[in-house]
Amino acid sequence: MAKHMDLPNLYETGIDDLVISAEKVAHVQLTNPLEHAMLILIKSGYSSIPVLDTQYRLKGLISQPLILDSILGIERIEFEKLSEYVVEDVMNTEIPCINEKDGFFKGLKLSIDHPFLCVVDDEFIFKGILTRRALLKFVNRYLHESSVR
Incomplete structure (x- = not known):
């Protein structure tokens, strides 16, 4: 019975050991131009990535579908818009x-409902x-x- 004491109490368990740090x-x-964001998304292989301001505060998420939707014209894909628009123009703020x-x-x-959660501090600095x-x-x-114990 004493071996159960070794298991963490999930109600008291934090998330800090599970977080992938901002640097990674x-x-x-x-x-950033949409062209840069598209390159980062393609090279990283991620479906969406965080958008930060110059103080590293979290401001939104950007994804390939958001970028592609913003350059779709009526008759063609308007690739020139990739360098005309910036991330802030098309990012998702939800x-x-x-x-x-948090625990x-x-x-x-x-x-x-989400493959990943952005982790922030009280000032919304991306962690x-x-x-x-x-x-x-x-x-x-x-x-x-x-179950083993």
Whole structure:
């Protein structure tokens, strides 16, 4: 019975150990041309990436579909718009987000509808991302360890 004490209490578990730090996350800035954002998205292989201001505050998300939608004309794809528009013109400002102080269960609940959550501090400074994959790996390990004991 004492071995169950080794397992973390999920209600008290934070997300800090599961967060991929901002330094390791591909991102763009508000004033970057769409062409730059498209290159970052393609090279990184991510479906969407965070948009930050010059103080590293989270401002939105940009994705390939948002970019492509913005350059679709009536009769053709208007590739010249990739250098005319900036990220701020087309980004999504509805951001799946969690505070770095929030707990595991809030992250788990929010991740149901999103492949990743942006992690911010109280000033909305971008701290990294919390992926659904990291949360599920943690749950899997927790359940496996609790069933073994």
